[in-house]
Amino acid sequence: MNAKHDVIIIGAGIAGLVAAYECINQGKTVLILDRNTEEHLGGLAKLSFGGMALIGTPIQKRLGIKDTPEIALDDWFSFADFGPNDHFPKLWAEQYVNESLGQVYHWLGSLGLNFFPVVNWVERGLYKRGNSVPRYHVLWGTGYRLVERFVALLKNHKQTKNLKIIFEHKVTDLIKENGRIVGCITEQEKTDKTNLSFYADHVMVATGGITGSLEKVREHWYKPWGKAPKEMLNGSHPFADGIVHDAVKKHGGNLTHLDKMWNYAAGIPNPKPEFEAHGLSLIPCKSALWFDHSGRRIGPEPMVTGFDTNELCRRISGLEKPYTWQILNWRIAAKELAVSGSEHNPMIRDRKLFMFLKEILLGNHRLVRQLEKESDHFIVANNLRELTDKMNALNGDKSIDYEALKKEITQYDDVIRRGKGLWNDDQLRRIQHARAWRSDRVRTCAPKPILHPSAGPLIAIKLRLITRKSLGGIQTDLDSRVLDPLGSPIPGLYAIGEAAGFGGGGTSGFKSLEGTFLSGCILTAKAAAKSIKGNISN
Template sequence: MAIKKYDVIIIGAGIAGLVAAYECINKGKSVLILERNTKEHLGGLAKLSFGGMALVGTPLQRRLGIKDNSAIALDDWHSFADFGTSDVYPKQWAEQYVHESAEQVYHWLLGLDLKFFPVVNWVERGQYKRGNSVPRYHVLWGTGHRLVERFEELLKNHPNRDRLSYLFEHKVTELVEENGKIVGCTAKQKNTSEKDLSFFADHVVVATGGITGCLDKVRENWYKPWGKPPTEILNGSHPYADGLLHEAVSRKGGNLTHLDKMWNYAAGIPHPKPEFEAHGLSLIPCKSALWLDHSGRRIGPEPMVTGFDTNELCHRISQLNKPYTWQLLNWRIAAKELAVSGSEHNPMIRDRKLFSFLQEVLLGNHRLVRQLEKESDHFIVARDLHELVNQMNRLNGDNSVDYEVLKQEVTQFDDVIRRGQGLWNDDQLRRIQHARSWRSDRVRTCKPRPILDPSAGPLIAIKLRLITRKSLGGIQTDLQSRVLNQLGAPIAGLYAIGEAAGFGGGGASGFKSLEGTFLSGCILTARAAAKSINASV
């Protein structure tokens, strides 16, 4: 029987894979996409994402009076990345990103009939080192769900649609090499006892995500200066993001770098409707909530406040005696500030219901607060502090939360607020004031009022754990997304894109991300790979 050969095999049907496929069939290339998951999961984690992208020098920024350019952005990037002298390719990709994100991502997506919400948020402002000097976080109208949906439409209706094939539930385990060139891969079809199937192409593209869906690999590659990993970590990725193809690439001589660099989050709760073991839901925690340790004591001496340095929050939590923390707040704060990362819990943005979304922004997202109260036992609502502490201890199965300790912490904080703005000698309040100085963050950040104010109740406590999300390291690539060996030479026929490549170069973000560099990094690396493939004879 004749063996069918393709121009391009793409392993992984996440957004990076879909973008690469689109760009390749635009030039008439024949493309096979091999996906480990089912057809319903086309688009991978991108479809569940919030759709935020860090973009530099866009018309939207200029319209809002934000003065930004690639030089400012690169300076910010290096501040957070803390690159080493050997990080040649990550540095190249960082420079490529800040120079090309406006044209290659923002304008390109607009040209494909995708839209951005007309505000730019200011995230990762920096704490001990400068982060984003200016707001850069652009949000797709329709979230990542719409991004994936649009590429599904583009591929389905493409004039060269017959040049594209999908095979779902095929687990690729090995790459095929002939005469020093990668010429294909082998895969196992799910729920069959047949031997591995072989697929062949002139170019093979790895687009399988990172390693943070495998908690064993997360612990194995935990950043050593932080000590041992927490005993309890939630999975905010997917079990198929397990580094299987990283290992296959390594066996063919590909260089893996910076696997100990990860972008995890500090505020995870168990998913109310889990699809796999340790499945977590990542909350965007409230700036106005008190962040407490297991006993109810405020974490310090410097208070923990979200929006400035996510990596540092994770670092500090990993050093605590217990693997969980609490946030203490009230209904008023939750309705205005609380959010869940991703499309699943943001239906008004995901489904592009503008009026309903504006209504929730202006009047408070009471729908989400009620949903979490109903669905999650880690989201505790109580009439008073005594009842709240009792429920917190009941959830823990012990008496580790000390009522007197917690009462003193919240009372002291409330007393500072009551003294008036001119006497707000508390770093959390100073950071809240800074956040409220930018208009798009002002509408999502409460003006400080005492937490125990009866008119702002009831009280809420949320039990939180670290939750995994993205790998910042991965398969080393050059600016054409070609996989490099340990001598820095490209491996013929082999490419890596998106998270599999550490969003470019095996670690473009360095130690920590400016946030929003992931979806856009998938697009940039995928377009670079397709451009190289399409230029080949």
């Protein structure tokens, strides 16, 4: 039998790393079990953009943004659309808005982690109010820096001898004795598949969600939307497959809201895939026109990013074909296009301030050229006829009619030419609204015709829905203790981060205000560590 630890943490993502740091601060012995290799320590957080929704920060105050926990909670409840039985999700939402300033913003600052001095305004809401003020803060250095810092804190900790990390071990089950979870069983995937048992006073599940399994995504697809799209990309990781969720359920834990997911509407196949259906999530351009498979503008209400991501996914999932097109030009792409994550944002990731500001001011031509070179789903052409031919060639059919496509774009361009006072198009109205906020203004083009000769060449991007986060998961209380269906804690068992739906088994409800994920991982991990502090028998 392996030596017994005070705490076993299943998963070495950011939730697991934060929990480990807090536990060894208390003098606890900690074992982290991770399914991936050491080079992937930190999980998806390492690849993330590093955005966090924070309330009442000094940065907001400096920019004249009046934000309070009361305003944020009102926004949160508007988007979440909680049901009458969502007791713990509601409590976690309240906990989040009240603690994000001290337990995330200031705490990270005390550890040498800082945010870029602007605040972005995302998820403003469409039919229901989302973020009524800007509160999306970007960590300077992205999620890569966040993970890098916590790895260093653990490695150089005076109690580092109390921490052990074992990689390439898949947890397949939990061990229960006398009604208490006392350990877990692992399988060594890349060797002889030997099963090993590990024991601890407390077990924390920090495995992420279920959206790395397209099979699970389809199984739990939100039923009012109909069937899941026939083609989807994986923006998570295959190891986020819900195996430990199933083990928790087997031992009495309650799983809730698995049909609530935070997917994105603008995925392309990863040019350097590491697994099947591996996708890149683009941050689509507000000024691009969004078309269905036949080259007709999706409507009657235009699709525009930045207001309601969930609604974009709903509309795409109901289309005849599982893919869409965005059409734009080089001018728009250089100013507005981005790829979510640290890998394609090296100037922020590597904290190169001058080069980052240069790309903001002069356009991110580097990224546009990179996508043109690497992705066959990113099509560049000198004119619309050539663009249409290339789009049809990629599809292997003639589904896009040139004349119909030209008419759609020309109609939009004609509205722009009439002048600002006559812009009677909802997309233009939303662009104007976005440009009214200073940090969005520098990333959103002033309207100009798509087919304007000086703005070319033209670009078409073929997009599919891409999975990302589970909003539901293992139900927990405010101490991150796993609950049974009657609401009673299961002794010895905790769930943190995405595995717990970022708190309570689904604290975002139906829609996230965005940026609640990394910070939700931090808050749930700290709550779990605080709960076990000085209480080995709880």
